[in-house]
Amino acid sequence: MLEPRFSAVAEVFEQIVGKGTDRGAALCVYHRGIPVIDIWAGTADVKTRRPWAADTIAPITGATKGLLTVAVLSLVQDGVLHLDTPVAEYWPDFAADGKQDITVRWVLTHRAGVPALDKPVSSRNLIAGDSPAEALAAQVPAWQPGTAHGYHPSTGAWILDEVARRVTGSGIGKVLSDRIGEDVFIGLDEGEAVRLAPLIFPIMELMRARPKEPEFAEFSKAVFSSKTLLARSLNALSMSKVDQFNDPAFLAVGEPSMSGVASASGLAWLYASLIGEVAGHRLINPDLLDATVREESHGHDQVLLMNTRFGLGFMLPGGPLWPGETRTQFGHGGTSGALAFADPANHLAFAYVPNRISGYIEGADANARRLAVTVYEALA
Template sequence: MNVHGTVAEGFEPVGEAFAANFARLGERGAAVAVYRDGHRVVDLWAGTRDVDGTAPWERGTAQVVRSATKGVAAAALLLLHQRGLLDLDAPVGAYWPEFKAAGKERTLVRDLLAHRAGVPVLDRPLTPEEAADPDLGAAAVAAQAPVWEPGTDHGYHAQTYSWLAGELIRRVTGRPAGEFVAAGITAPTGAEMWLGLPSSEQSRVGRVGPVTAPEAAGALKVRPKRAVADAYADPDSLTRRAFAAITPLPDENAPAYRAAALPASNGIATADGLARVYASLIGEVDGGTRLFTPQTVELARAEASAGPDRVLVVGTRFGLGFMLHGPASPLLGPGSFGHPGRGGALAFADPDSGTAFGYVTNGFRGGVTADPRAQSLVRALREALGRG
């Protein structure tokens, strides 16, 4: 496999791990980017742009990054707080009166951000066409009764985070979430990331699809814990219902889906675009815009939820919208914050080392938070930084 791009001196372990993903872990097409102290030190890509094709991945190839989108949505909400437009301790209903329905009147903005709002499911799931309509999505989640008292526990809002975050952004700014992300995050930083893909960019996006992990000869097959497997198999569990809030599953390669703006699941990005967003949260990139103040960085990585996740079943840690370093989602270190995408993608920042990371792939594998390919790159980055 020919790997293209550049690696700065000292970061060779990341390049070696990236190549090994193709040789050992069944990677089809992917890219990885790393920034250190505002400068790009890793920029690599290889394989095919389409999971089922032969055309080569190019430097500007972008992919659907699924739940890695949530980190960008969280950044948008924290930017509104930083600007004095959004009070984290105010009820969501202060900005969105309809959300007070069905026992949610005491739900705080910080509960919404930290997956504590109690509405990870919809009693009536939305079709992909309905889900793409921000008015219908917002109305559905506003009418939904919580499955636990908001603020008292946490569980991953896999799909409903789209309408929770998107509508709150719209109520505060008067602009759709995709427009605010473009104006407030990607335009000032020059990051190649879109929430609602313009038609002019459709041709650069590769096809994604499921891939099966290769089985090493004589290796013990790793199976999920029984409780996790049972939760995903049970159609009545919060786990299955949360991921099925959009039913049937959307065609992620369809132009209409890519053009929609679902802040929980359908951002389109290059690896460099994701890494550049996170690098801009914690510092200036190439002398350009820094998005978060030091105080907002501390808000992003302060633990807001921890312990057994009522949806994912395993223990998870969340800050205000970002996943935090832990066994379920290992990042660079204890101070890191970011978000994985189900099946592969990962992006995060580590303020303590001034590092930002982005990885995208066209081959989606089972698993939500700790894809082996992404984790091999994270381990190599720790080695390069002397943090093994």
């Protein structure tokens, strides 16, 4: 489905998928609560040559944090969680080693100071049913909580997942599925795996594609040194194999930071439902939305070593990872190349889901950004 005014977007999509770097992908855009672009192309599974279809889903890695945030905000909206309540009031053991004042808000806004673990958690142990809660409770903060911000690649999501379990008896994945019936998952059911587009891992291509801009210099240097806070944060979850994101057992666990799976149409529906009604359904109320998109953290990121901006759980435009097309966007990208965001000022929701690992970390994928720019040009 494609409204004629967005024909230029379809042309760019065609250049990127199949003919370009992405072997298969889908793009969905809502405007004023109505889908105006819903297109897909290419190969979903390069081994079997299965084509991408209308119902294809794919791992979205770090863009999972957008789903996590929606689940947490729904608990806030229901009065089950409170943003400025210390995590330790829900989970007493977390108070150890100077973490007693860390609030739910600080975790959502990457100000908790616990981005890494002295004892990393392995994906193999998660699949076996182990929890990272004990390691999180024992961890000493890397900086005084609340005084600075730094991206928490895994640990922030794990903290929020444990809090959800304490107050609801279920993890974030169940909270999400209870509220959303579209194609977005944290914890993939076995029967859904047949629709999955496995990620492609072009390691050498990935290395060559790393941005060379000066803003990425500190990141690029620190990521290869195992003792840096950046490397330790990225490795808080140690993968037992390179293509762990394609393992149905891992995707089924419901690891809340990067194991999410979604279709582009499901992601776009979710973000459209955050900023307005879609077929009579709205996920969060306007007052909570206003709080969600308000800047909470900005400036030099203690982990990523570049400028970043965050609202409540969502990335905000600003800095090299996501320059953005407007200052009113909010969303999240992933290393898979996925990018999903909403822009309430322009009544827009955007979701791009490919199956090719991106050249960089959350949000910096050139293909997704090129498509987003073309969408805004069509709206002008």
